[in-house]
Amino acid sequence: MNLKHLLSAKDLSKVEIETLLLIARQFKPVVEKGEMATLLQGQTVVNLFFENSTRTRTSFEIAIRKLSGSVLNFSTSTSSVQKGESLIDTAKNIEAMRPHCLVVRHPSAGSPGFLARTVNLPVINAGDGFHEHPTQGLLDAYTIQEKLGKIAGKRVVIVGDIAHSRVARSNIYVLNKLGASVAVCGPPTLLPPEPKSLGVDFSYRIEPLLKDADVVMALRIQLERQNKMQIPSLSEYSRFWGINLERAKLLKKEAIILHPGPINRGVEIHSEVADGPRSVILDQVTNGILIKMAVLASICNPKGLKQWNC
Amino acid sequence: MELLIRGGKIIDPSQKLDEKKDLLIEDGKIKAIEKPGKIPVSSVRKIIEAKGFWVLPGLIDIHVHLREPGFEYKETLETGSRAAIAGGFTSIACMANTFPVNDSASITAFIREKAKASALCRVFPIGAVSKGLKGEELAEIGGMVEEGARAISDDGMTVMNSYLMRKAMEYSKAFGIAVISHAEDSNLVGLGMMNEGPLSTELGLRGNPAAAEEILVARDIALCRLTRSPIHIAHLSTKVALDHVIRAKEAGLPVTAEVTPHHLTLTDQSLRDYSTHYKMAPPLRSEKDVEALHEGLARGYIDMIATDHAPHSINDKALEFDQAANGITGLQTAVSVTLALVHNKTISSKRWVESMTLSPAKFLGIPHGTLKKGTVADITLLDPNEIWVYKEDQVLSKSKNSPFIGRKFRGRIKATLLGGKIVFGEV
Numbered sequence: 101m102n103l104k105h106l107l108s109a110k111d112l113s114k115v116e117i118e119t120l121l122l123i124a125r126q127f128k129p130v131v132e133k134g135e136m137a138t139l140l141q142g143q144t145v146v147n148l149f150f151e152n153s154t155r156t157r158t159s160f161e162i163a164i165r166k167l168s169g170s171v172l173n174f175s176t177s178t179s180s181v182q183k184g185e186s187l188i189d190t191a192k193n194i195e196a197m198r199p200h201c202l203v204v205r206h207p208s209a210g211s212p213g214f215l216a217r218t219v220n221l222p223v224i225n226a227g228d229g230f231h232e233h234p235t236q237g238l239l240d241a242y243t244i245q246e247k248l249g250k251i252a253g254k255r256v257v258i259v260g261d262i263a264h265s266r267v268a269r270s271n272i273y274v275l276n277k278l279g280a281s282v283a284v285c286g287p288p289t290l291l292p293p294e295p296k297s298l299g300v301d302f303s304y305r306i307e308p309l310l311k312d313a314d315v316v317m318a319l320r321i322q323l324e325r326q327n328k329m330q331i332p333s334l335s336e337y338s339r340f341w342g343i344n345l346e347r348a349k350l351l352k353k354e355a356i357i358l359h360p361g362p363i364n365r366g367v368e369i370h371s372e373v374a375d376g377p378r379s380v381i382l383d384q385v386t387n388g389i390l391i392k393m394a395v396l397a398s399i400c401n402p403k404g405l406k407q408w409n410c
Numbered sequence: 411m412e413l414l415i416r417g418g419k420i421i422d423p424s425q426k427l428d429e430k431k432d433l434l435i436e437d438g439k440i441k442a443i444e445k446p447g448k449i450p451v452s453s454v455r456k457i458i459e460a461k462g463f464w465v466l467p468g469l470i471d472i473h474v475h476l477r478e479p480g481f482e483y484k485e486t487l488e489t490g491s492r493a494a495i496a497g498g499f500t501s502i503a504c505m506a507n508t509f510p511v512n513d514s515a516s517i518t519a520f521i522r523e524k525a526k527a528s529a530l531c532r533v534f535p536i537g538a539v540s541k542g543l544k545g546e547e548l549a550e551i552g553g554m555v556e557e558g559a560r561a562i563s564d565d566g567m568t569v570m571n572s573y574l575m576r577k578a579m580e581y582s583k584a585f586g587i588a589v590i591s592h593a594e595d596s597n598l599v600g601l602g603m604m605n606e607g608p609l610s611t612e613l614g615l616r617g618n619p620a621a622a623e624e625i626l627v628a629r630d631i632a633l634c635r636l637t638r639s640p641i642h643i644a645h646l647s648t649k650v651a652l653d654h655v656i657r658a659k660e661a662g663l664p665v666t667a668e669v670t671p672h673h674l675t676l677t678d679q680s681l682r683d684y685s686t687h688y689k690m691a692p693p694l695r696s697e698k699d700v701e702a703l704h705e706g707l708a709r710g711y712i713d714m715i716a717t718d719h720a721p722h723s724i725n726d727k728a729l730e731f732d733q734a735a736n737g738i739t740g741l742q743t744a745v746s747v748t749l750a751l752v753h754n755k756t757i758s759s760k761r762w763v764e765s766m767t768l769s770p771a772k773f774l775g776i777p778h779g780t781l782k783k784g785t786v787a788d789i790t791l792l793d794p795n796e797i798w799v800y801k802e803d804q805v806l807s808k809s810k811n812s813p814f815i816g817r818k819f820r821g822r823i824k825a826t827l828l829g830g831k832i833v834f835g836e837v
Contacts, residue, residue: 110612187730208730209614210684229732231614266614293617297608 103398105216106224109234109270114277121242123394124387126408131166131389139397139404140169143200148191149175149226150206155361156226159385160203163392169400172199187211188218195219201400204228222399230264236360237270239391241278243384244315247356252279257309258300259341260319260368261290267319267360272298283309286341289330306341310350317358318343318368334367344370348378356380412436412453413830417446418460418791422467423764424780433465435787438830443781458837460791463824466763467779468500468788470770473565473590473644473668473716474741476502476533478524479517480509485721485808487521491529493719493741493807495834498823500531500788501771501778502719502741506538506549507566513538515553522558530833531826532788534560534774539578539589543567548578555585560774563590565644566691568626570596572633579639588640588666588773593626593651594618594692603732605678605693613681615731618693620648627651631658631665640664642773645718647673647692649702656711666773668716669703671740671747672813676700680813686727686734687813690720708757713769715762717744721809739812743800745792746819752794753820787830791837796822 101119106112112120130137145164147157157173164171174194185193187206194202201222204212209229216223227233245251256275262268262284272282282300284291295302303309310316321337331337338344343357357369357378365371374381397405416432420443432449434442442449451457471494477485487504494502504521506512512521518535525533537554541547543564551562562582569575569591579589599622604610606617627643631654634641646652646667658665672690677697680688688694706712720737727734740747744766752762771779778788799818802810825835 186725186728188728206730208732210731213684214730229614230616263611269612269614292611293606293619294608294611297611 108232109237109273124390139401140167145201146199233266237274239388254314256315257313259285414454415458418463418465422781435830464792466790467767469766470501472503474719476504488528489808495826497741498790503534505565513549518554518557537562539564565592590642595622598622624650643667652706668714691736743814749821789827791825
């Protein structure tokens with residue numbers, strides 16, 4: 101596997117995805133025992149975040165440290181960028197500080213790719229607008245594989261604001277490549293105009309999808325991007341699409357429930373489900389670190405990885 | 411002082427001419443068009459050998475943004491007109507979205523005078539429909555027309571208030587000009603920045619649905635039916651909007667339409683790499699729309715090709731996709747880009763020439779776009795077969811926001827004559 105950047109899950113081949121999941125699994129004992137690997141020793145990774153995300157940034161930071169790399173956090177809101185410096189200039193300045201890799205979160209779709217073409221550094225997309233969040237897609241696949249044994253043939257239902265979700269897109273690409281069948285669900289105003297073009301089937305109502313589901317992934321209803329013209333209210337959303345205990349009872353016994361976090365309790369997921377036995381939400385968080393380690397090591401030190409037998 | 415263009419093929423739809431003829435110019439006007447060899451060369455001061463070339467009326471573009479006054483860092487009347495003559499255009503009409511907006515007689519007069527002093531081709535200002543392009547109050551339409559405005563438009567912005575649009579159309583009747591509509595429902599467009607469809611979903615870019623254009627085209631045609639005032643649809647881009655125009659024309663309404671070279675030749679698939687050189691409003695559409703536009707132009711339902719030449723500096727374009735400015739330059743490449751449609755027999759050479767000469771001249775009410783005897787000798791010479799590559803160092807516009815840089819073309823402008831004088835080319 102020769103991974104220069106990680107810009108989108110769509111660009112990853114099935115083999116690349118499987119390899120990354122395999123590498124992530126090798127790191128599991130390291131993280132569980134609280135140990136360190138040395139694959140990023142001497143390397144500096146810059147977390148370049150143009151959008152607030154304590155969770156993703158922290159998760160990358162831990163992954164970098166677990167690999168003995170040094171991390172530099174550069175967080176800025178686009179509003180401050182608008183005050184003066186363009187994205188290109190910011191990136192070129194950071195490039196001039198000679199780090200080894202950029203992890204980029206940006207509200208504009210396509211920006212990590214734009215940076216990858218502009219600076220001579222590997223770029224990892226940590227979420228760009230409504231486009232993609234590839235490490236999230238990978239960590240969700242890892243979690244499903246870990247809990248259900250395999251992904252091929254499984255039925256995954258993603259419910260929420262699909263139209264404006266990078267998490268949904270990256271998950272769809274990864275899961276489809278691994279042989280799962282994916283359905284999306286949500287109010288028609290929050291589904292893309294032609295959901296089938298993403299390689300999924302869809303339903304406006306959640307109930308008909310639950311009986312066959314092996315995995316239900318509830319997406320955060322993002323209040324900041326919400327608009328009263330798309331859904332009438334959060335309570336109405338919760339009434340029709342929220343994953344509550346009653347709906348969870350319609351699931352197969354072994355079905356699991358995922359959420360990329362942070363959760364809105366009582367909106368897209370209810371507490372008794374989020375904290376219940378089917379929920380693997382906190383496993384996702386742990387696995388996120390393994391996946392990020394796998395991606396970082398594959399990009400920054402592929403030679404070193406070989407000695408890890410991966 | 412005579413100048414002879416000999417050996418070329420003259421294509422002039424205004425006289426139904428499409429044959430090899432020689433053309434004589436005297437005192438800046440067309441004196442004679444005769445069979446090859448008929449014109450005696452004894453008194454001719456200069457002979458242009460045009461063997462293998464097409465000799466066309468000077469091209470006319472009714473839709474350009476020259477950015478002066480206010481945005482001289484993007485373009486000026488001088489640089490924009492320099493690009494125009496290199497692209498074979500002798501007359502261009504400039505949109506009102508300058509700073510200050512061309513919404514009053516004094517700004518129109520400024521543009522006219524500045525053009526007289528610095529422009530290399532004829533420049534016809536287009537006034538604003540509303541003061542400040544705000545869509546609230548009528549601009550000083552009569553005053554602008556008196557100073558030389560040839561049409562009015564809030565181009566770049568849509569006049570969303572249907573009452574104001576109606577009144578602008580009615581008021582314009584007194585001054586014999588048409589309203590040009592930038593037809594996009596701005597509420598439906600919202601923050602949309604590319605054609606809505608499977609690719610916008612995949613790229614995570616907000617979609618601008620074809621319906622946004624179709625709604626406004628239908629509205630403007632309804633207002634045309636109501637007021638019987640002429641309406642011109644700028645940069646038509648969808649099949650359904652074209653269908654509206656076709657039905658209106660068949661009903662005898664005074665509706666005209668233009669299409670840009672890029673909407674004729676590119677689709678939304680070009681956006682796959684998020685290149686902002688393909689970001690414009692209306693956005694690049696689907697293959698199906700492009701095919702319909704070909705048909706519409708070939709059959710004359712779309713009257714004109716217009717470039718929507720929209721220069722932007724690199725600082726406006728080398729940004730995140732959603733923050734980059736809309737628009738691309740077009741004056742230097744319009745001929746070469748659209749000639750491909752003649753080469754592949756999508757449209758006839760007659761329709762192609764007509765769409766950039768006779769039709770826009772009629773629309774602006776100017777005595778150009780023809781090679782009739784006695785008219786001013788605005789002439790474009792084109793080698794329809796020369797293969798060339800448009801390179802960055804050939805860009806004459808102040809801005810380089812063109813997706814066609816690096817493209818290989820068949821067909822190239824060889825010379826442009828304005829009032830009998832060679833203003834571009836070495837012939």
